Amino acid sequence: MRGTATGGAKRSRSAPYLLGLPALAYLGIFFVIPLVTLLKMSLSTNVGSVYEPTMVLDWHWANYSDAFSSYGAQFSRSFLYAGIATVLALLLGYPLAYVIAFRAGRYKNLLLGLVILPFFVTFLVRTLAWKTILSDTGWVVSLFDLLHVPMPDGRLLSTSWAVVFGLTYNFLPFMVLPIYVSLEKIELSLVDAAKDLYSAPWRAFRAVVLPLSLPGVFAGTLLTFIPAAGDFINAQYLGSAQNAMIGTVIQKQFIVVKDYPAAAALSFVLMAMILVGVLVYARVLGTEELT
């Protein structure tokens, strides 16, 4: 009897780990191994031809210093665009998520569906659609002209703003959904309690709703900022010749120039910068409160 009992206990203790095994194996094979390969490549030198590369791991740290010195402008541009896009997505996304969570009533599911709807169309096509909307001869530009809204070079398409708007649009659902989930969980009786204690609506929001929704804001901003910083599609199609982001550089180094070590080093630098940014951000927001 005793034996069976301990056996059962053992099994239940190891069960969560076993359940995690498929995901761990998946990540191990498709994330960790390529990552290690990438790290090795970023510190290697290609001694063979560019078409049939022979990588020698000679701890070539210059790949990293070159990445910084040659492409500093593209790094800062990427973080700037991604940063503005994240703030815009937050400003647009939070009120939207709030309305869906608390005020939508029976339209809740419909509105959520509409938020996700653009995902039924591929990323590339959605971005290309913006080309038509922002076109020099399109109605948006005509409207701006009519209202005398200043536009750089008299156009919207192929400007840094088009890139930022494209990023905001493409990643908006990643902002809305996590915020919605965290708002939806909030016990409305807490808001009622605040009101019972004579709290003004704005104060009730600041003291109750906002702090409780911070986990969603945290997740949403990360899910928006990280892919936006590495994106190159928006810059390529909506940007001008002067708006290349770091994703563009990495793609070109890999496909066109075929300098694989440089491309790998650039990828690692991007990853490291984002990681540091995320850690600092988590510190500032205070991860303890987020759980």
Next chain:
Amino acid sequence: MTDNRELEALVRRQLQASWTRRGFLGRAGLAAGMLAVGPGVLAACGSDDDSEGGGDGETERTESDTLRISNWPLYIDAETIPAFQDETGLTVEYTEDVNDNEEYFAKIREPLSRGQDIGADLFIVTDFLVARLIELGWLAEYDSANVPNKANLVDSLAHVDYDPERKYSLPWFSGFTAMAYNIDLTGEEITTTEALFDPKYRGKVTMFSDMRDALGMVILMDKGSLDDLTEADIQAAADRVAAAKDEGQIRRFTGNDYGDDLVAGNVAVCQAYSGDVAQLQLDNPNLRFVLPETGGLLFSDNMVMPTTTENIVGAEKWMDFVYDPANNARLTAEVQFIPPVQQTGEELEKIDPELAANPLINPPESEMAKAFVFPTLTEEEEVTYTDIYTQVTAS
């Protein structure tokens, strides 16, 4: 490696026995299964890898019921494939997955270097990539005796420097890399490359992001020829483009996607490929194509077979079929690039005399005199030049 290929052939035969459209999913599933066991099998037979490589030896006479072709988008008519299938009884699996030479190379490089199938028995890429693939020994030699219509190949393309006897390649179509403009926006005919740098068109100009396609014309404008090309020429042309970019002259660097901006009226003057413009004119009749006075580039896209081709016999039949003048004329009428087959012009006359007179499809001597072939580069030159221009396009 041989074991693996036999295994694959066995599985393929099995699959073909029950091949229907609806059977596709099952086939894909099995293929995925094979992929999963692939690495193990490969590791087991990877030792004799070296003896396989290279197109310098005899090509194995592979044959199958299916011919897998990879081509660029919008580069074929609707009738060629059905007609070929009727004539030969082969099934053609046609994929439009070549969008960019370098991207396609990035995709096939890894498998071809290991002698693994790339999912195509015949594919179509531009001259410089053919030269590189021959150099790497990744292309299969075909038997010209099985392609009697090869005799119809125009003389000017019969002896190219990278493949003097056309043992590995046959041109699909040729075309000009030059300029297109929107007469509605320019208000005047464009005749020179200088228009790309004319401040009048500031922010309304696009240039190619490909080093050859972009800089070739600029060098011709400055130097008059592409002979004895040096790094200094490339650098000077790249500097010129960089300066224009910094001034806001160049709106974007494009690949094949330059057409959208041109049709939409966002761009007044741009670098363009000849055949595209014929098709873009359907959307915007104000578009015109011009070979500038100082010259543009002449390129050819070529049919080639990788060493891993599983149907060299079928590929030869395909090449022979499209080199038949009547078949070629039908294809040309749709694609509207320059056909490489001598008698196509006469056949085209029967289908559409207007097309036959089109100087972009049937260019007269005077036009051909303005078209230059970009010289084949050594690997070192290629790397240096590409790097120089990428610094401009990616900054």
